[in-house]
Amino acid sequence: xxxxxxxxxxxxxxxxxxxxxxxxxxxxxxxxxxxxxxxxxxxxxxxxxxxxxxxxxxxxxxxxxxxxxxxxxxxxxxxxxxxxxxxxxxxxxxxxxxxxxxxxxxxxxxxxxxxxxxxxxxxxxxxxxxxxxxxxxxxxxxxxxxxxxxxxxxxxxxxxxxxxxxxxxxxxxxxxxxxxxxxxxxxxxxxxxxxxxxxxxxxxxxxxxxxxxxxxxxxxxxxxxxxxxxxxxxxxxxxxxxxxxxxxxxxxxxxxxxxxxxxxxxxxxxxxxxxxxxxxxxxxxxxxxxxxxxxxxxxxxxxxxxxxxxxxxxxxx
Amino acid sequence: xxxxxxxxxxxxxxxxxxxxxxxxxxxxxxxxxxxxxxxxxxxxxxxxxxxxxxxxxxxxxxxxxxxxxxxxxxxxxxxxxxxxxxxxxxxxxxxxxxxxxxxxxxxxxxxxxxxxxxxxxxxxxxxxxxxxxxxxxxxxxxxxxxxxxxxxxxxxxxxxxxxxxxxxxxxxxxxxxxxxxxxxxxxxxxxxxxxxxxxxxxxxxxxxxxxxxxxxxxxxxxxxxxxxxxxxxxxxxxxxxxxxxxxxxxxxxxxxxxxxxxxxxxxxxxxxxxxxxxxxxxxxxxxxxxxxxxxxxxxxxxxxxxxxxxxxxxxxxxxxxxxxxxxxxxxxxxxxxxxxxxxxxxxxxxxxxxxxxxxxxxxxxxxxxxxxxxxxxxxxxxxxxxxxxxxxxxxxxxxxxxxxxxxxxxxxxxxxxxxxxxxxxxxxxxxxxxxxxxxxxxxxxxxxxxxxxxxxxxxxxxxxxxxxxxx
Numbered sequence: 001x002x003x004x005x006x007x008x009x010x011x012x013x014x015x016x017x018x019x020x021x022x023x024x025x026x027x028x029x030x031x032x033x034x035x036x037x038x039x040x041x042x043x044x045x046x047x048x049x050x051x052x053x054x055x056x057x058x059x060x061x062x063x064x065x066x067x068x069x070x071x072x073x074x075x076x077x078x079x080x081x082x083x084x085x086x087x088x089x090x091x092x093x094x095x096x097x098x099x100x101x102x103x104x105x106x107x108x109x110x111x112x113x114x115x116x117x118x119x120x121x122x123x124x125x126x127x128x129x130x131x132x133x134x135x136x137x138x139x140x141x142x143x144x145x146x147x148x149x150x151x152x153x154x155x156x157x158x159x160x161x162x163x164x165x166x167x168x169x170x171x172x173x174x175x176x177x178x179x180x181x182x183x184x185x186x187x188x189x190x191x192x193x194x195x196x197x198x199x200x201x202x203x204x205x206x207x208x209x210x211x212x213x214x215x216x217x218x219x220x221x222x223x224x225x226x227x228x229x230x231x232x233x234x235x236x237x238x239x240x241x242x243x244x245x246x247x248x249x250x251x252x253x254x255x256x257x258x259x260x261x262x263x264x265x266x267x268x269x270x271x272x273x274x275x276x277x278x279x280x281x282x283x284x285x286x287x288x289x290x291x292x293x294x295x296x297x298x299x300x301x302x303x304x305x306x307x308x309x310x311x312x313x314x315x316x317x
Numbered sequence: 318x319x320x321x322x323x324x325x326x327x328x329x330x331x332x333x334x335x336x337x338x339x340x341x342x343x344x345x346x347x348x349x350x351x352x353x354x355x356x357x358x359x360x361x362x363x364x365x366x367x368x369x370x371x372x373x374x375x376x377x378x379x380x381x382x383x384x385x386x387x388x389x390x391x392x393x394x395x396x397x398x399x400x401x402x403x404x405x406x407x408x409x410x411x412x413x414x415x416x417x418x419x420x421x422x423x424x425x426x427x428x429x430x431x432x433x434x435x436x437x438x439x440x441x442x443x444x445x446x447x448x449x450x451x452x453x454x455x456x457x458x459x460x461x462x463x464x465x466x467x468x469x470x471x472x473x474x475x476x477x478x479x480x481x482x483x484x485x486x487x488x489x490x491x492x493x494x495x496x497x498x499x500x501x502x503x504x505x506x507x508x509x510x511x512x513x514x515x516x517x518x519x520x521x522x523x524x525x526x527x528x529x530x531x532x533x534x535x536x537x538x539x540x541x542x543x544x545x546x547x548x549x550x551x552x553x554x555x556x557x558x559x560x561x562x563x564x565x566x567x568x569x570x571x572x573x574x575x576x577x578x579x580x581x582x583x584x585x586x587x588x589x590x591x592x593x594x595x596x597x598x599x600x601x602x603x604x605x606x607x608x609x610x611x612x613x614x615x616x617x618x619x620x621x622x623x624x625x626x627x628x629x630x631x632x633x634x635x636x637x638x639x640x641x642x643x644x645x646x647x648x649x650x651x652x653x654x655x656x657x658x659x660x661x662x663x664x665x666x667x668x669x670x671x672x673x674x675x676x677x678x679x680x681x682x683x684x685x686x687x688x689x690x691x692x693x694x695x696x697x698x699x700x701x702x703x704x705x706x707x708x709x710x711x712x713x714x715x716x717x718x719x720x721x722x723x724x725x726x727x728x729x730x731x732x733x734x735x736x737x738x739x740x741x742x743x744x745x746x747x748x749x750x751x752x753x754x755x756x757x758x759x760x761x762x763x764x765x766x767x768x769x770x771x772x773x774x775x776x777x778x779x780x781x782x783x784x785x786x787x788x
Contacts (some may be wrong), residue, residue, distance in 0.1 A: 315581075
């Protein structure tokens with residue numbers, strides 16, 4: 001397929017995933033804001049979320065004070081924020097419009113429907129829109145799009161590029177969200193294992209819609225080690241880093257088979273998977289969770305760049 | 318609306334046979350249901366994403382072309398005559414183009430003035446002596462036809478370059494079938510949905526001799542900001558061909574390639590929806606970002622076929638239009654089945670005098686205009702507008718032609734007050750390749766404003782589904 005088409009599909013995947021992440025951030029923030037302020041660390045939990053999503057500078061320029069109402073606007077509706085939910089759905093739909101020939105009618109419907117519905121949502125008075133409603137809105141439209149993609153799209157290279165967009169963005173976003181919690185939220189080392197710590201981990205799990213899944217898989221007490229294992233190394237967790245990297249590998253293997261040629265992208269993906277599969281939680285904590293996650297985020301970005309170099313520029317790989 | 322226009326449905330009060338079934342349908346539809354159906358149609362168009370932007374208006378990229386639910390109907394007999402006339406004209410136009418870039422017999426025979434051909438702004442000197450595959454220059458001919466009486470049809474103009482609107486022809490049918498399936502059970506209507514197949518076959522049939530295996534076809538679009546972008550992607554989709562922009566193509570050696578995920582892939586036929594001037598910055602406008610540098614070299618050396626051929630614009634020039642009946646006689650030895658509208662060439666002294674003396678009754682057009690712009694509609698213009706236009710004509714007479722205001726036929730349309738007659742024209746799309754193919758019907762454009770004669774969508778016109786009844 002045309003490199004430009006593949007690139008557009010790849011980014012539809014990334015935008016849709018990013019939209020979901022932004023909404024999850026909003027949900028996390030709202031729950032954390034309900035905890036009474038204790039000790040030092042970030043006065044304002046919202047600030048940390050803006051940091052995690054890379055939107056802090058833009059937000060400060062436009063709004064200044066990190067108040068919940070402003071953050072809702074910025075992360076959900078604001079077109080000046082290129083990563084807002086509204087921006088992501090708009091771009092995904094615009095990309096969809098550009099590559100209509102590569103999409104089924106149902107996928108277009110899902111993207112276009114979200115776009116039209118967004119306008120309807122924006123016309124409502126803000127007082128009627130609470131975060132729960134925004135989260136529902138996003139998860140519903142993202143689910144419609146993903147459902148349409150998986151049940152109606154031809155499973156050709158285009159389908160693989162879409163999914164590569166999803167899983168590379170998911171890997172990146174998940175790592176950043178975990179990082180927020182551990183590096184940024186925790187005020188002091190001796191708070192680890194405290195009631196405060198536990199509450200925040202639970203909040204993080206809820207943000208991933210994984211709270212019950214976690215308890216089903218691990219039972220017993222919540223602990224940093226267990227949560228880290230769940231979100232990083234457990235292949236049963238749909239959003240874990242290892243699951244996302246496994247999926248990236250799967251789709252890259254399919255592309256290699258379809259094109260009859262391997263590239264550096266498949267090699268890099270395999271390396272990344274091998275590293276995750278070969279480590280454990282103790283080693284990760286020894287290195288330091290923040291250090292590990294930063295390295296992972298860089299590796300994922302590198303893999304995305306390699307995918308771009310190998311497939312999306314149209315030169316012979 | 319006075320009684321001097323031919324109403325295609327009611328002729329002197331009685332319903333004409335092609336519309337017999339529709340009368341019941343129309344009467345049985347209460348106003349409430351009608352608005353519901355109209356809203357449903359708009360919703361469907363929006364969901365499909367058929368939107369249209371008007372050049373120079375900026376703003377809303379999501380305007381809809383108004384769709385009127387009342388179909389326009391031809392009987393099989395009416396259509397058969399139109400069909401023959403359209404095919405005849407398409408053959409003549411192509412013979413003309415092949416001739417004027419070749420030996421120029423028609424000019425040598427004195428049947429058309431040389432300056433009109435070789436001095437024509439659309440004449441591509443770079444193409445002189447060139448012969449495209451099968452000698453076809455205009456592969457998709459949009460011949461705009463108007464009607465003034467039961468058997469009186471005239472060709473209003475020819476469009477030999479990139480006629481648009483076929484996606485509406487196809488989608489209008491889809492939507493009518495979705496909203497009023499009963500109508501299609503009660504009436505036997507010739508289908509139109511094989512157009513993309515015919516187009517694909519036409520494109521494949523003109524692949525260059527150097528092509529290997531099944532020809533690779535691509536549709537070259539200016540991009541998603543173009544007002545007709547929906548149609549480009551729609552057609553590419555239905556034909557199963559790649560939709561490309563200039564940036565996706567590059568020239569290497571004797572061929573042109575697409576940038577794909579597996580590396581470069583050769584292209585054999587390019588259906589371009591870009592004007593000649595923007596095709597190749599090395600040959601035409603050097604500031605064009607829409608084209609492919611070096612494309613014309615590949616074209617001239619037979620490495621790729623471009624549809625329609627650069628240089629085809631001479632045939633849809635409004636001054637050359639007056640000579641098309643002559644082309645039919647000269648190349649085919651036949652009498653034209655579809656006549657021209659009488660036309661005065663302002664470049665001609667006597668014609669100019671007549672035009673200036675009768676402006677209030679005439680329609681005056683720029684020779685190279687399109688989309689209904691740069692026109693004067695005498696009967697609708699104020700004295701001031703007429704005088705201003707007269708000045709423009711005097712300053713550049715050769716740039717204008719004039720025709721009498723035709724009493725265009727009307728077809729009922731659903732309007733605010735209920736059902737009322739509105740003026741229509743017809744654009745069939747004739748395909749010329751190895752064979753000549755023509756899908757029954759075409760796009761009926763309707764002037765939605767009461768009394769208006771301007772049907773172009775870029776000026777607020779609408780569209781209708783067009784039926785040809787199978788007998």
